[in-house]
Amino acid sequence: xxxxxxxxxATKGALDMAYPPLILASTAxxxxxxxxxxxxxxxxxxxxxxxxxxxxxPLANPAMPMPVPMPVIVSVLPGMQAMATSMMKAKMxxxxxxxxxxxxxxxxxxxxxxxxxxxxxxxxxxxxxxxIDGIEYGGAATFMKFAGETDVCLFI
Numbered sequence: 001x002x003x004x005x006x007x008x009x010a011t012k013g014a015l016d017m018a019y020p021p022l023i024l025a026s027t028a029x030x031x032x033x034x035x036x037x038x039x040x041x042x043x044x045x046x047x048x049x050x051x052x053x054x055x056x057x058p059l060a061n062p063a064m065p066m067p068v069p070m071p072v073i074v075s076v077l078p079g080m081q082a083m084a085t086s087m088m089k090a091k092m093x094x095x096x097x098x099x100x101x102x103x104x105x106x107x108x109x110x111x112x113x114x115x116x117x118x119x120x121x122x123x124x125x126x127x128x129x130x131x132i133d134g135i136e137y138g139g140a141a142t143f144m145k146f147a148g149e150t151d152v153c154l155f156i
Contacts, residue, residue: 004033007147009155013045015056015088015100021156022046022103028152029110037107038143040117043156044124047116047131051100056088108134115143 006028010021021043025035039047045054092099098106108114114135121128121137128137136142147153 004028004031004152005146005150006033006035006152006154007143007150008035008037008153009143009147010037010039010043010046011041012156013042013054015054017156018046018051018054018100019097019103021154022100022107024154024156025112026103026106026110029107029112033151035107035110036113036115036143036146038115038117038140038147040120040140044116044120044126046100046104047114047135049130049132051104054100055082056084104132108132 006025008021008025012018021037025037028035045051116131116135116137118137118139120126
């Protein structure tokens with residue numbers, strides 16, 4: 001029996017978009033799959049040592065449930081992003097949802113390979129010191145070789 005493989009391209013760095021690649025990667029790894037996640041553009045934020053700045057925006061996010069109905073215009077008021085982020089983090093904690101750091105650590109413990117897009121690192125002038133240990137750096141061609149051999153390939 002051959003090992004199933006999953007490739008994920010993580011392109012978003014907002015709180016609500018940070019969870020899907022990490023949840024899917026850790027789940028597939030727990031099922032014995034070989035998994036690689038290619039972090040590019042804003043998704044690269046998920047590999048930074050400090051994840052405390054990862055936020056959620058209620059602006060242009062019409063599916064986001066709010067405790068009370070609010071007009072879209074309220075989303076642009078100062079402090080709304082911080083309030084929405086705080087509310088979401090509190091709700092996740094109350095419901096027992098793992099933190100991003102916990103999920104990321106779980107992925108690494110399960111041998112999920114994290115690849116930081118070297119072009120994006122260069123483009124945004126990041127330093128390798130900004131990122132967690134245990135990741136690889138490579139371009140799209142590096143990732144495409146693996147992605148071309150996978151059973152599941154996702155773009156998030």
